[in-house]
Amino acid sequence: EVQLVESGGTLVQPGGSLRLSCSASGFTFSSYIMHWVRQAPGKGLEYVSTISNDGGSTYHGDSVKGRFTISRDNSKNTLYLQMSSLRAEDTAVYYCVLSHSSGVDYWGRGTLVTVSS
Amino acid sequence: DIQMTQSPSSLSASVGDRVTITCRASQGISDYLAWYQQKPGKVPKLLIYAASTLQSGVPSRFSGSASGTTYTLTISSLQPEDVATYYCQKYDAAPRTFGQGTKLDIK
Numbered sequence: 001e002v003q004l005v006e007s008g009g010t011l012v013q014p015g016g017s018l019r020l021s022c023s024a025s026g027f028t029f030s031s032y033i034m035h036w037v038r039q040a041p042g043k044g045l046e047y048v049s050t051i052s053n054d055g056g057s058t059y060h061g062d063s064v065k066g067r068f069t070i071s072r073d074n075s076k077n078t079l080y081l082q083m084s085s086l087r088a089e090d091t092a093v094y095y096c097v098l099s100h101s102s103g104v105d106y107w108g109r110g111t112l113v114t115v116s117s
Numbered sequence: 118d119i120q121m122t123q124s125p126s127s128l129s130a131s132v133g134d135r136v137t138i139t140c141r142a143s144q145g146i147s148d149y150l151a152w153y154q155q156k157p158g159k160v161p162k163l164l165i166y167a168a169s170t171l172q173s174g175v176p177s178r179f180s181g182s183a184s185g186t187t188y189t190l191t192i193s194s195l196q197p198e199d200v201a202t203y204y205c206q207k208y209d210a211a212p213r214t215f216g217q218g219t220k221l222d223i224k
Binding site: 062109 | 118149151153155160161163166167170172173202204206208211212213214215216217218
């Protein structure tokens with residue numbers, strides 16, 4: 001059974017940093033592209049970042065470019081999102097997502113990041 | 118970047134009605150288009166991928182179609198359990214942009 005478990009969400013002050021983790025199991029982690037998606041309270045889904053299966057290629061959405069960095073450790077079956085220069089508008093539930101064009105689609109339960117003083 | 122414009126933003130319909138939600142891509146995405154359903158407090162659920170392929174386990178009243186860069190999600194006969202917010206998402210390449218969402222409820 002595929003499981004994606006996010007952790008690391010907490011209350012952080014504006015301008016602060018935080019690292020989210022996503023522990024993956026039940027599939028060959030190193031074979032799949034992985035994503036982060038977020039959802040602000042009461043708002044829609046927003047794409048955040050993508051990383052290739054070997055970690056050699058990454059993409060970040062415009063709203064987080066230059067502030068967030070996606071990475072992975074295939075030896076630990078773990079996906080990361082390093083977030084810095086956090087703003088109030090980064091407050092959201094952050095989801096770790098396995099999504100393949102063949103219809104494979106799994107989401108973690110999410111971890112809440114709150115940016116507030 | 119390719120923009121995804123979803124409409125309407127909200128919709129109210131009666132049980133048994135046929136419901137249509139539209140998503141328009143600003144450029145071609147080769148039908149790399151998915152539809153998600155999200156119920157309050159729940160994780161999004163994949164309904165349709167490749168514009169028209171029904172995900173396993175999804176009721177057949179849901180269908181997807183494409184015409185050029187316009188994509189449509191149709192619920193043939195609305196059921197009470199279909200109350201949710203629906204999102205389209207392109208996945209031809211990063212960024213995998215979502216539409217703004219359509220909140221569907223029962224009239």
